[in-house]
Amino acid sequence: MNALAVSAPVDMAELRATLAAEAGPVHFVAGGTDMLIAGRPLPESGLLVDLARVAGMAFISTDGRDVRIGGATTVAALAADCRLRVRIPALCEAAAQCGSVQIRNRATIGGNIANAAPAADLMPVLVAVGTRLVLLKHDGTQYEAALCEYLPNSGHLITEVILPESGLLPRSAFVKLGSRQDMTISRLNLALLAEFQSNHFGVVRVAAGALGPVSSRLLRAEVALAGRKLGAATLRDFIAALVDEVDMAIPGRNSQLYKRRAVAGMGFDLIAQAMGLSPRDRLFEEAAQ
Incomplete structure (x- = not known):
């Protein structure tokens, strides 16, 4: 050899x-x-x-x-x-x-x-x-x-x-969840890119990692937001779609229950970050009811 x-x-x-x-x-x-x-x-x-030393690679x-x-x-x-x-x-x-x-x-x-x-x-x-x-x-x-x-x-x-x-849509956000606050490997991560004007979503793209062997688009979650007004009903549909995405991706896995609960809170955080809102905004309280 x-x-x-x-x-x-x-x-x-x-x-x-x-x-x-x-x-x-x-x-x-x-x-x-x-x-x-x-x-x-x-x-x-x-x-x-x-x-490391190749000029033009960074x-x-x-x-x-x-x-x-x-x-x-x-x-x-x-x-x-x-x-x-x-x-x-x-x-x-x-x-x-x-x-x-x-x-x-x-x-x-x-x-x-x-x-x-x-x-x-x-x-x-x-x-x-x-x-x-x-x-x-x-x-x-x-x-x-x-x-x-x-x-x-x-x-x-x-x-x-x-x-x-x-693909460079005007609003974008990223959130992750790990076993601790800092220096942690994601147990679940989400990205959102969206058009947003006059309080309505336009084109929306959502992707997740740690739900399968590769990161992938969450098409049901995208449909739940695309073309709709930002409001409590839309957010409830978005969260329900995220939970469905988890159930379809990892049915029967030990982490399924944990991730379907976690993805709901992460979904609110994702929207808040993309829209420049506080996670404690009344909108999210109404959507969670």
Whole structure:
């Protein structure tokens, strides 16, 4: 068995050349948080490519119609970017709640996607917005694919994450529930993106994590809000739809009862955050009656 070789390219040209020259398996590492914290072992053979020094892999571009983010951009950078918060507050909120300060300073958006953890905090927002990925193959060619089409074990490198203008709705929010207040893995997380004008919802997108192997859209919850006036009756229907989504996703699971209760409170918090309301607003009291 061949020993593991390590490469640390400094730009995209060197990265492409490195991949093209390697005949065996290629592995990528950026923040390396799973190796540091979870104790995931290094591969035994092939080529390990360190992405930390690749110029052009870490950036946030919000000036165009789409938001474009480099695959090696840290979660801390997402949380701190004021221009990104204007375009999609939910992503900044999800990033700010992702792990500890130390983890956020190392973890990357590309790694969060490639790791494919069911409870990954960035994923519900990325799913709800209809994210597309720019992927680099071993032969140096690039192609685009929808996030839902991405195969984590394909060996293709996420060089860029694209949040399309069509998915960047004016209101957005993210909430999570874990076993403690801080530095916790989500037992359930939710993201909401919505149009909202004259006290009525327009297009609505809702996604959840930790309800299955991957984050997914909650279509019944979306229908409960779309086109309707914000009021107690609408919120009751929204919460009922969220509970139905839990029941359909994890029927018979030990966590079903816990999550169907938890999702109700999280749904109110999600709406409050997106609408700029207090969770103690009378509207939520009426909806809970």
